[in-house]
Amino acid sequence: MGGKEGPTLIASVQRAFRLMEAVGAHEGGVPAKQLARETGLALATTYHLLRTMVHEGYVRKLDDSTYVLGEKLGALHGGSRDQVALSRVRPTLTELRDGLSAAAYLTFYEDGEIRVAEIVDGPKAPRVDLWVGFEDAGHATALGKCVLRELDGDARADYLSRHTLNDLTPRTITHRAELLRRLDATPHGSAVTDIEEYSLGTACVAVPIRQGDTLGALGVSLRANRTDRLEGAVSTLVAAAERVSCRLSLTI
Structure with missing residues (x-):
C-alpha cells in the first residue's frame, strides 16, 4: 500500500499545479468545464481539486461560478x-x-x-x-x-x-x-x-x-x-x- 501512496500523491500535486496554471492564464475568471478541457482532467477531478484550492485560499470562486487565483498565492509571492x-x-x-x-x-x-x-x-x-x-x-x-x-x-x-x-x-x-x-x-x-x-x-x-x-x-x-x-x-x-x-x- 505504501508503494502506491507516493506516486498517487505526486500525481495529485502535479494535477493541482497544472490546474492552478490554467486558472492563472485567465485573469477574468474561467469556468470549471473549460479548465477540465484545457488540463485534460476529468470534470469530477477538476471540481474536487478546485474545491480544495478554494478552501485553502489558492483559488477564488467568483459569483458567476468562474475561478481566479486566490489571495494566498499573492501573499506567498x-x-x-x-x-x-x-x-x-x-x-x-x-x-x-x-x-x-x-x-x-x-x-x-x-x-x-x-x-x-x-x-x-x-x-x-x-x-x-x-x-x-x-x-x-x-x-x-x-x-x-x-x-x-x-x-x-x-x-x-x-x-x-x-x-x-x-x-x-x-x-x-x-x-x-x-x-x-x-x-x-x-x-x-x-x-x-x-x-x-x-x-x-x-x-x-x-x-x-x-x-x-x-x-x-x-x-x-x-x-x-x-x-x-x-x-x-x-x-x-x-x-x-x-x-x-x-x-x-x-x-x-
Whole structure:
C-alpha cells in the first residue's frame, strides 16, 4: 500500500499545479468545464481539486461560478519577494555587526506599525532582549524614534493615537509633548539614539532607510557602558544605510 501512496500523491500535486496554471492564464475568471478541457482532467477531478484550492485560499470562486487565483498565492509571492530583498542586505548587516561588534537591526514602518524585519547578531554582539515588542515600543527605541521622526505630522499623530507611551525603564519618555519636542529637535536624516530607554544596560543608535515609499531604520545596539562608541559608529551606520536602501530598491 505504501508503494502506491507516493506516486498517487505526486500525481495529485502535479494535477493541482497544472490546474492552478490554467486558472492563472485567465485573469477574468474561467469556468470549471473549460479548465477540465484545457488540463485534460476529468470534470469530477477538476471540481474536487478546485474545491480544495478554494478552501485553502489558492483559488477564488467568483459569483458567476468562474475561478481566479486566490489571495494566498499573492501573499506567498510577496513573502518570496521580501526574502529575496532581505538576502541582498544581510551581508551589509553582517559587515555592520562585525565592524562595530554590535548587533544590527533593520525595521520597517508597514501598515501603521514599526516592525523588525531582520536582526544580525552573534556571540560577541548579542541582541537586546526584546522583552516588549517593537510595535509597542516605538517611543522607547532608537529605531522606533528614528521612524517616528521621519514620518509626516498626520502619520505620526495616527501612530501615537494608537500606542501608549509605556514606562519601560526610568529613562523612557512617557509624555507625548516631550517625545515630540525631542523628535523635532533632531534634523531629518540624522542619527537617533536611546540610552537605556528601552532596556537598562543597553544603548542604541539608528538612521533612516527607505525602500521605495516604505520608511524604515537601520540601527545597532551596544552595552550602555560603551556609549562612547556611539558617535563613532554613526558614520559607519550611515554608509551601511545607503547601501541597504540601494539594494532594497533593486527590482526583483
